Amino acid sequence: MTLALSSEYPILxxxxxxxxxxxxxxxxxxxxxxxxxxxxxxxxxxxxxxxWVLAVLVLPIIGSLAYLISQxxxxxxxxxxxxxxxxxxxxxYLQSVSxxxxxxxxxxxxxxxxxxxxxxxxx
Numbered sequence: 001m002t003l004a005l006s007s008e009y010p011i012l013x014x015x016x017x018x019x020x021x022x023x024x025x026x027x028x029x030x031x032x033x034x035x036x037x038x039x040x041x042x043x044x045x046x047x048x049x050x051x052w053v054l055a056v057l058v059l060p061i062i063g064s065l066a067y068l069i070s071q072x073x074x075x076x077x078x079x080x081x082x083x084x085x086x087x088x089x090x091x092x093y094l095q096s097v098s099x100x101x102x103x104x105x106x107x108x109x110x111x112x113x114x115x116x117x118x119x120x121x122x123x
Contacts, residue, residue, distance in 0.1 A: 030064045031056060037075050038067070 038052055055063035068075075 027060060027064070030068065031060060034064045034067045037071070037078065040078070 034056055035053075038049055041049070052063070052067060056067065057063070
């Protein structure tokens, strides 16, 4: 007999176990997000980073929530700078590959009756 069907481990205990595991996963994810942002920053020194790391490690829930609340706007700006640069590079690459006028050699037939006629066949 499996543990889940045992009378010694009722269904409510399974539910609470799942809630606790989910809560621990969320806590671990927030700590990873905080450390990823903290160690990617160049605007604070070693002392500031050390204090934030100690706060998050000693009091994980309070420390990570305090960091997320106090640094949320700056975190968003840093992420936009990091990801925005990637988006701009990708846009420039796509424009260089596809040319100025969009796709090369493709006719736009969306406004004509040919668009409703089915695939274009070369006879």
